[in-house]
Amino acid sequence: MAEHRWSRRGFIRAAGTAAAASALPLSVVEMAFADPARNFRIAYISDAHIQHIRGTQFVRNWDRGLIRAVAECNLLTPAPDFVVFGGDLAQLGTKEELDHGAEMLSALKYKTYHVMGEHDYYLDLGEYWSELFGPHWHSFDHKGVHFVILNSVLTYDDWTHNRWPSAQQRMLEMAGLDNPNGSPFMVGEKQREWLRKDLAAVDKSTPVVVFSHSPIQKIYKGWNFWTEDADEVQALLKPFRKPTVVYGHVHQIQYNQIGNIAFQAVMATAWPWPYPETYAQAEPDFPPITVPMNRANPFFERDATGWQGIDVEAGRVTLNYRLFNNTDRTIGFDPAKKRPVDRDFPDKDKRIPPQDHF
Amino acid sequence: MRGNSIRWLLAAGVLACAAAVGADQALAPAPLGLPALRVPADNPQTPEKIALGKKLFEDKRFSSTGEVACANCHMAEKAFTDGPLKVSEGINKLTGTRNAPTVINSAYMRSMFWDGRSPTLEDQALHPFVNPVEMGLKDHEPILRIVRSDPEYTRAFGRVFDKSGNKITMTEVTKAIAAFERTIISGNSPFDRYYFGHDAKALTPAQIRGLDLFVNKARCVSCHVIEQTQALFTDNRFHNVGVGINDIQDDAPALATEFLRAKATLSEVDVKVLSDKRTSELGRLAVTRSLEDIGSFKTPTLRNVAVTAPYMHDGSKATLRDVIVHYNNGGVTNEGDRVNDFLSSGIRPLNLTEDEIDDLVAFMEALTSPEFADLPKATEGGAGNG
Numbered sequence: 001m002a003e004h005r006w007s008r009r010g011f012i013r014a015a016g017t018a019a020a021a022s023a024l025p026l027s028v029v030e031m032a033f034a035d036p037a038r039n040f041r042i043a044y045i046s047d048a049h050i051q052h053i054r055g056t057q058f059v060r061n062w063d064r065g066l067i068r069a070v071a072e073c074n075l076l077t078p079a080p081d082f083v084v085f086g087g088d089l090a091q092l093g094t095k096e097e098l099d100h101g102a103e104m105l106s107a108l109k110y111k112t113y114h115v116m117g118e119h120d121y122y123l124d125l126g127e128y129w130s131e132l133f134g135p136h137w138h139s140f141d142h143k144g145v146h147f148v149i150l151n152s153v154l155t156y157d158d159w160t161h162n163r164w165p166s167a168q169q170r171m172l173e174m175a176g177l178d179n180p181n182g183s184p185f186m187v188g189e190k191q192r193e194w195l196r197k198d199l200a201a202v203d204k205s206t207p208v209v210v211f212s213h214s215p216i217q218k219i220y221k222g223w224n225f226w227t228e229d230a231d232e233v234q235a236l237l238k239p240f241r242k243p244t245v246v247y248g249h250v251h252q253i254q255y256n257q258i259g260n261i262a263f264q265a266v267m268a269t270a271w272p273w274p275y276p277e278t279y280a281q282a283e284p285d286f287p288p289i290t291v292p293m294n295r296a297n298p299f300f301e302r303d304a305t306g307w308q309g310i311d312v313e314a315g316r317v318t319l320n321y322r323l324f325n326n327t328d329r330t331i332g333f334d335p336a337k338k339r340p341v342d343r344d345f346p347d348k349d350k351r352i353p354p355q356d357h358f
Numbered sequence: 359m360r361g362n363s364i365r366w367l368l369a370a371g372v373l374a375c376a377a378a379v380g381a382d383q384a385l386a387p388a389p390l391g392l393p394a395l396r397v398p399a400d401n402p403q404t405p406e407k408i409a410l411g412k413k414l415f416e417d418k419r420f421s422s423t424g425e426v427a428c429a430n431c432h433m434a435e436k437a438f439t440d441g442p443l444k445v446s447e448g449i450n451k452l453t454g455t456r457n458a459p460t461v462i463n464s465a466y467m468r469s470m471f472w473d474g475r476s477p478t479l480e481d482q483a484l485h486p487f488v489n490p491v492e493m494g495l496k497d498h499e500p501i502l503r504i505v506r507s508d509p510e511y512t513r514a515f516g517r518v519f520d521k522s523g524n525k526i527t528m529t530e531v532t533k534a535i536a537a538f539e540r541t542i543i544s545g546n547s548p549f550d551r552y553y554f555g556h557d558a559k560a561l562t563p564a565q566i567r568g569l570d571l572f573v574n575k576a577r578c579v580s581c582h583v584i585e586q587t588q589a590l591f592t593d594n595r596f597h598n599v600g601v602g603i604n605d606i607q608d609d610a611p612a613l614a615t616e617f618l619r620a621k622a623t624l625s626e627v628d629v630k631v632l633s634d635k636r637t638s639e640l641g642r643l644a645v646t647r648s649l650e651d652i653g654s655f656k657t658p659t660l661r662n663v664a665v666t667a668p669y670m671h672d673g674s675k676a677t678l679r680d681v682i683v684h685y686n687n688g689g690v691t692n693e694g695d696r697v698n699d700f701l702s703s704g705i706r707p708l709n710l711t712e713d714e715i716d717d718l719v720a721f722m723e724a725l726t727s728p729e730f731a732d733l734p735k736a737t738e739g740g741a742g743n744g
Contacts (some may be wrong), residue, residue, distance in 0.1 A: 060707075063708075064701065075611050
């Protein structure tokens with residue numbers, strides 16, 4: 001990737017820094033304020049899906065993706081203030097997977113916050129994850145920004161507690177796609193009440209950034225690109241001037257604007273997802289969220305995974321998607337259109353057509 | 359026998375260029391298995407230019423000690439390499455950091471040097487003259503002094519470029535060298551006769567099994583490309599395959615950061631990567647300044663690979679078997695070694711059996727062109743040991 005792309009956009013200023021950041025399969029969030037001394041950067045790694053095979057064996061591909069993300073994160077100059085891991089560290093929520101993932105993440109030189117993913121949760125309802133990484137949801141303030149970490153992968157109590165003969169089966173059912181036995185993600189009443197109280201103490205002009213695993217919007221239910229009580233959570237964010245939700249789970253570029261709330265997804269280090277066919281065949285009745293990526297090159301296991309640098313300037317965000325062995329993308333907020341637009345491929349006729357087959 | 363090989367090669371070169379005259383860039387039909395060679399419009403091939411280029415290529419006066427020519431490291435009798443040296447020797451026996459790649463078929467490459475820091479043969483030829491561990495000149499002036507005054511050169515440059523005196527510059531010098539290098543192409547290996555020539559007997563059963571492994575289980579073909587009508591055995595891309603970078607793993611982050619902060623110019627990069635082994639192992643990062651390229655090097659062609667040992671950018675693998683074992687282990691020399699954090703995601707363990715590794719070696723020995731078939735193979739102790 002060419003350095004000028006970054007310098008042109010002012011995302012990362014120094015040339016050396018641009019190069020250092022240019023290959024990171026993780027998200028870099030730079031918060032920009034009128035007072036430059038208060039600007040800072042966050043790195044974001046997500047969806048590693050560490051998968052245990054047997055004994056000391058784990059799926060190599062997923063390991064390598066996370067190892068690479070961590071190694072490159074450590075090379076970021078200037079250093080990020082902290083790192084967020086966006087959930088689904090494990091594949092089936094086992095101690096082996098969470099321990100192995102935590103060990104790889106322990107190489108990070110920075111403080112790391114964790115978001116709960118459904119693959120971390122549904123074996124023991126987040127008990128071991130919590131031992132390793134702390135509370136399922138909480139908030140903190142950093143240099144004038146209010147950060148909220150949600151567990152958005154909860155679901156109905158009846159489904160969680162009464163449906164399945166074993167914890168393992170519960171985990172497998174929730175991990176399935178287009179699974180008629182599945183259940184929609186939600187933040188839930190208890191956590192929403194906590195969030196309401198938490199946000200009540202925050203000035204409405206304070207930037208609010210929410211980290212969740214699921215999108216806090218309703219995109220595609222069959223794959224749980226979905227949060228059942230998204231409307232209620234959005235209502236809590238609506239009073240703020242410029243709230244932002246950053247989420248994982250979807251393993252692809254997504255961006256959306258609902259009212260004043262900006263949404264953006266981060267890439268996975270494990271594998272890419274396209275939209276499900278069923279979704280692609282139906283015309284969505286909300287703004288288009290993404291342009292399909294070129295099909296991943298099967299030779300490069302890391303292709304179509306990646307990272308995005310995020311500028312937050314004047315409370316609005318620009319995502320600089322860096323995609324391994326693929327074409328870089330930049331999606332930023334267009335004040336005139338009042339929604340994020342793709343800077344390089346804004347119009348359909350300027351897009352690189354996705355490859356349907358080899 | 360080597361003398362015969364060289365004579366054969368040069369004859370072929372002259373023939374090829376003779377056929378090319380008037381053919382408007384595209385040369386005569388290429389040897390079996392190679393595509394038609396494209397020649398830059400501003401540097402057409404002529405027999406006299408090629409002869410001049412050969413003379414320049416072999417002239418040792420273009421070095422600070424008067425002992426090193428291009429041909430020192432790219433010896434025709436060693437398939438245009440300097441095996442068994444791991445890394446090349448320049449003036450005063452100074453060593454660089456990288457194994458001399460063969461000139462054979464470099465005319466087809468889209469970038470030059472192991473890290474691709476030069477775009478063309480013409481540009482590439484400029485740099486070794488002034489690299490302190492290669493030919494050691496401070497600048498190109500000593501070369502120009504010779505070619506502007508030596509009667510043989512003044513005559514040749516006059517005939518080829520219609521130029522004399524100060525009108526002769528490094529542009530003409532490097533054009534002539536590149537024209538000579540464009541004659542060093544070779545195909546028509548047993549593989550070519552089998553695959554493109556449909557001669558079922560051209561390969562042994564082991565080699566045929568090796569070809570199947572090459573394009574399927576061993577995944578070699580993903581980078582060492584074979585196409586429907588020709589095969590250059592390279593994707594012209596750069597990959598971190600776990601060679602070199604594996605030796606500096608703990609230092610790589612600091613080295614990369616330090617290098618990027620230094621903001622070296624390309625000519626400084628040329629000096630730095632050949633004089634400092636640890637910087638060298640950062641690979642193409644030194645050129646693109648992208649961490650995507652940390653520890654990555656150009657995919658070399660595999661044509662004539664059996665006679666161009668040792669292998670890899672640092673010459674660290676003595677035999678083809680050693681190379682395959684490294685790939686079979688998923689980018690580490692010894693099974694269980696730490697995989698480098700930046701390994702290309704195309705490199706992963708292959709689960710090849712010992713017999714399959716033998717078959718792959720046999721197949722690669724079928725990539726030798728007839729004009730180099732008399733050179734000793736790596737399995738016989740390496741090129742240059744004969």
